[in-house]
Amino acid sequence: xxxxxxxxxxxxxxxxxxxxxxxxxxxxxxxxxxxxxxxxxxxxxxxxxxxxxxxxxxxxxxxxxxxxxxxxxxxxxxxxxxxxxxxxxxxxxxxxxxxxxxxxxxxxxxxxxx
Amino acid sequence: xxxxxxxxxxxxxxxxxxxxxxxxxxxxxxxxxxxxxxxxxxxxxxxxxxxxxxxxxxxxxxxxxxxxxxxxxxxxxxxxxxxxxxxxxxxxxxxxxxxxxxxxxxxxxxxxxxx
Numbered sequence: 001x002x003x004x005x006x007x008x009x010x011x012x013x014x015x016x017x018x019x020x021x022x023x024x025x026x027x028x029x030x031x032x033x034x035x036x037x038x039x040x041x042x043x044x045x046x047x048x049x050x051x052x053x054x055x056x057x058x059x060x061x062x063x064x065x066x067x068x069x070x071x072x073x074x075x076x077x078x079x080x081x082x083x084x085x086x087x088x089x090x091x092x093x094x095x096x097x098x099x100x101x102x103x104x105x106x107x108x109x110x111x112x113x114x
Numbered sequence: 115x116x117x118x119x120x121x122x123x124x125x126x127x128x129x130x131x132x133x134x135x136x137x138x139x140x141x142x143x144x145x146x147x148x149x150x151x152x153x154x155x156x157x158x159x160x161x162x163x164x165x166x167x168x169x170x171x172x173x174x175x176x177x178x179x180x181x182x183x184x185x186x187x188x189x190x191x192x193x194x195x196x197x198x199x200x201x202x203x204x205x206x207x208x209x210x211x212x213x214x215x216x217x218x219x220x221x222x223x224x225x226x227x228x229x
Contacts, residue, residue: 033217043158043202043219091157102148102204103217105157 002026004094004106012112018080021109023092024073032075033103034060034067035091043091049075082113117141118205118220126226133190135223137203140184146206147179147186148217153199162188193227200224 005024013019025032034046047057047067057067064083069075079086089110095103119138127133135149146165150158164170164177164186176189186205190197204217 042221045217102150102160102163105159108157 002104004092004104006090006092006106006109008109009107010110010112012114013082015083015113016081017113018078019082019086019111019113021077021090021092021111023075023077023094023106025075025092025094026104027073029094029096029104031095031103032069033093034075034077035093035105036088037091037108038088046077046090079111082111084113087111087113116220117207117218118203120201120203120220120223122221123224124226125223126228127193129193129195129227129229131193133193133197133225133227135188135190135201135203135225137186137188137205137220138184139186139203139205139218141205141207141218142181142184144184144205144207147177148204148206149175149177149188150202150204150219151199152202152222158202190225193225195227195229198225198227 004026007022011019030051032049035043036046037043044059046060048055049069052069064079066078089108091108092106093103117140149162151161152158162172162175162177164179167179167181170177174191178187200222202222203220207218
């Protein structure tokens, strides 16, 4: 059963520290999204990759967040420096851009910045 | 006006009843509409998608779309306690390069099915 794998599942870090979250999309998928979910804001799009190229990161705070896809099997989301307001669940989702049947979400990384 | 709106709930229905979940969207250019289910502490999972006006049925689930009214709904027949979750409506938004999709999610509706 193909699935999107995210690591770590949980992360607690101190304010100011660097945080890196990783995502392994489903093999063969050419589209990867990063979402952030909070109680107040719901699901917010942070970044979007197609064929490893970053196409839209307008939802991401540029000063501290960065997203990359060094190869087809790995997407990363980095926060440096982290702040308490970054505490949220970060989801990665992957799919095929030429199929209009939705995207598969990973299990998420629950980040707590203290 | 938010791009995708849903009643936050909770919506409570007795076991065996029909649960009706509603969603409205603001972008008339939207083409594809999706319902995701999210259990507490879990990730969203896709349960239905619909593109054309009318109804689409899949087991106990029926999605209804009315593009003129910018309205999409999800009906769950014979509701079970295991259906208790948050239901997220997602609407496609053309990507800046007009290729591929981006989903704008609504805030979700919490459904509680009472045994």
